[in-house]
Amino acid sequence: MHKPHVVIIGAGYGGIMTTVKLQKLFGIGQIKITLVNKEDYHYQTTWLHENAAGTLHHDRTRIPIKEVVDMNKVDFIIDTVVSINPSEKKVKLKNGELAYDMLVIGLGFEKTTFGIPGIRDHAFSIESINSARLIREHLEYNFANYHLDKVNDNARLNIVIGGGGFTGMEFAGELVNRIPELSAEYDIEKALVRVIILEASSTVLQGFDPQLVEYAMTSLQSRGVEFVTNAAIKECTQDSVIYEKDGKKCEIPSKTIIWSAGVRANCIVEQSGFETNCGKVEVRDDLRSPEYDDVFVVGDCAMIIDKETDSPFPPTAQIAIQQSSVIAHNIKALIEGKATEPFKAKSLGTVASLGHHDAIGVVLNNRKVFGWKASVMKKIIDNRYLLKLGGIGLVMKKGKFNFFY
Secondary structure, three states: OOOOEEEEEOOOHHHHHHHHHHHHHOOOOOOEEEEEEOOOEEEOHHHHHHHHHOOOOHHHHEEEHHHOOOOOOEEEEEOOEEEEEOOOOEEEEOOEEEEOOEEEEOOOEEEOOOOOOOHHHHOEOOOOHHHHHHHHHHHHHHHHHHHHOOOOOHHHOEEEEEOOOHHHHHHHHHHHHHHHHHHHHOOOOHHHOEEEEEOOOOOOOOOOOHHHHHHHHHHHHHOOEEEEOOOEEEEEOOOEEEEEEOOEEEEEEOOEEEEOOOEEEOHHHHHOOOOOEOOEEEOOOOOEOOOOOOEEEOHHHEEOEEOOOOEEOOOOHHHHHHHHHHHHHHHHHHHOOOOOOOOOOOOOOEEEEOOOOOEEEEEHHHEEEEOHHHHHHHHHHHHHHHHHHHHHHHHHHHOOOOOOO
16 A cells, blocks of 8 residues: 655755644554655754854754654655655755655745845845854954954954845844954954844844834944845945945945845745745645645745735744644645645744843734843743744753843
8 A cells, every 4th residue: 555655855844844744643653754854953043143153152042953853754864955856746955855645845945145146245144053153263363352453453343244134233232242352352442343234225124113113223222233224235245344325435444244134935935846936835714735645844934924914924933833733634635535624824923132131022912022021022922932842841952031130
């Protein structure tokens, strides 16, 4: 008897949670589940800004897949996806090929530069454990070299963040927590260090509540962060960033430029011939691709239109986790010959951290929270995900309990 083969590519929030939920829905031997990921761990993307700033060790952020996946029910392959052939129902890997009966695409996001010269070569991005670790080490390298330069080069101490969205703001919040420690360690006057956020639009955190945005900016400014709005980055070089404001070109000397202004769905999806909208698959109500009944798409690669606002839902971890439940349910329904169910997003609120003990957020019933209360809420949300993924043991091992420091 043929056992349905479900292949899940990518172990981000959507992919790993779909795997965990599927292994709970089926007994050993009922179906074949294969998870493919290029690393042997899952990591919390929403914690990477802390790793990059050096305020949280990257080992806290990454979770070995074998600790949350039942290896008796799941074949786990460490490999890189090269392409997908949905017509032949095959996934090409760097070191082989997989045939599937059902496919779940959760390949995540990648950086997009909008064609700005020098971004790809000279700017860092907070994309993965390795990229975050590189930023941390690069910051330490520049602080360590400041006094060794023949002429003290302030470009080493100017940290420019391109983009005032969630990632840029959260990274800035962690940086201002780390800078006093770095300054003391390398005998540098803290006032010499600059953290500058360049935002192309008129405000940071676009779409967020204006009162909370004002709170966030005031909070970060009080700790030394500089904001330059209506500033479009035009070029990055090895030693500076050039931007345009009010029709004038300006230049900031900097050896540390963090690009946080643009991501897109993994290009493999578009290159594999799927019908896409801005690089994403505009999925059906049950999260299947428009053309293929055996392909589900989750997370950053999926576009879901909110019928109330006629705009896409943001590709957040919260949405990806909710999608995983529906996808797992619908895979079981299809195998059993039953009808699938539609995905209905439920907003549980959004919280952005601004450092150790500060944050802003909108939670249930559109209630605004800020300061330490929002910070506690953020840590509770993080711990709740760990509980869903790996139970109380994972919460105790990786969770955040420093609520009031």
